[in-house]
Amino acid sequence: MQIDFLGMQAFLCIVEHGGFLPAATHLxxxxxxxxxxxxxxxxxxxxxxxxRTTRSITLTDAGRALLPRVRSAMQELERSYDTVRQHTLDAPPWLVVGCLPTLAISQLAPVLRAFARRYPEVAVRIMDDSISEIAEHVHNGAAAFGVSLASSNRYGLDMEVFAQEPFVLACPPDHPLARSRCVEWEQLRGETLIRISLPAGNAATIDDALGERRLSFRWIYETQHTSIALDLVANGLGLTIVPALSARNVPGIRTCALQAPHVARELAIVTRRGARLAPPAQAMRELLAEGIRRNLADLDEYGA
Known part of the structure; x- marks a missing residue:
């Protein structure tokens, strides 16, 4: 059943203001x-x-029965409107940021702590989504900016590459390859491998780097999320290839650098074309980029 709110509003105004002309003026x-x-x-x-006559309006029996209910309903709507409006005025300002899940899960906590010290009054909402979803959030203004991968985008967003993140081999601590500092892809032939597919976007990066060679490896399992693939590795079900920061300090996981070929993904900040970020958003952007670059430098210094 459809509720004709506009009709009820008109009916109430006509009765309370004494006619069609004053009701029209009020509305x-x-x-x-x-x-x-x-x-x-x-x-x-x-x-x-x-x-209705030329001089007055009179309620019918149905009108008299409906009037108190319409008046009560409209008053309740007004109270609800005022409540929502007051909540909006009292609520803290929100900073909304899009971020790839593989970065959000490993990089956000220290950045948010630092940001809270600078802007304790600003609430932060994280949209940990896929590359395409982050682009859409930024394009439609739902997010101030996004931390994503450098790629073409149909929205024509501004894209600033700020780091390269290598892919590494993740394996259980007791696996023979876990003792290696660096592993070549050829050493993975015959190993049980876990592929991470969409929506992460990592599979495409690996496939592009390997070319036809990708078909010669034993991809026995496939997941859509890095965290699930790492859990399978920790439980001894196989090995996987992940962005280096996503496997940092994960219990039950050892990582090794991968060579021949070296595979990496370009990390980028995406913003609307020509947009100028507010000071809190700019601070968050800088903290995220600096934190990620610093952690990548630590990986280079101490090894994957």
């Missing part, structure tokens, strides 16, 4: 528009609510 509408709204409400109910 900033023409008399014709007010009459149309009332007629539409009466047609939907199948009965007349008002009897």
């Amino acid at each position: 900033n509408l023409s008399q014709t528009a007010v009459s149309h709204r009332l007629r539409k409400l009466e047609d939907s109910l199948g009965m007349k609510l008002l009897t």
Whole structure:
């Protein structure tokens, strides 16, 4: 059942303001528009609510029965509106940021702590989504910016590459390859491998780097999320290839650098074309980029 709120509003205004002209003035509408709204409400109910003469309006029996209910409903709507409006005024400002899950899960906590010290009054919402979803959030203004991968995008977003993150081999601590500092892809032939597919976007990066060679490896399992693939590795079900930061300090996981070929992904900040970030958003952007670059430098210094 559809509720004709506009019709009920017109009906209430006509009664409370004493006629169609004052009701039209109050609603900033023409008399014709007010009459149309009332007629539409009466047609939907199948009965007349008002009897109109050249000098006055009179409630019908149906109108008298409906009036207190309409008045109560409208008053409740006004109270609800005021409540929501006051909540909006009192609520802290939100900073919304898009971020790839593989980075969000490993990089956000220290950045958010540092940000909270600078802007304790700003609440932060993280949209940990896929590359395409982050682009859409930024494009439609839902997110101030996104931390994503450098790639073409249909929205024409500005894209600033700020780091390269290598892919590494993740394996259980007791696996023979876990003792290696660096592993070549050829050493993975015959190993049980876990592929990470969409929506992460990592599979495409690996496939592009390996070319036809990718078909010669034993991809026995496939997941859509890095965290699940790493859990399978920790439980001894196989090995996987992941962005280096996503496997940093994960219990039950050892990582090794991968060579021949070296595979890496370009990390980028995406913003709307020509957009200028507010100071809190700019601070968050700088903290994220600096934190990720620093952690990548630590990986280079101490090994994967």
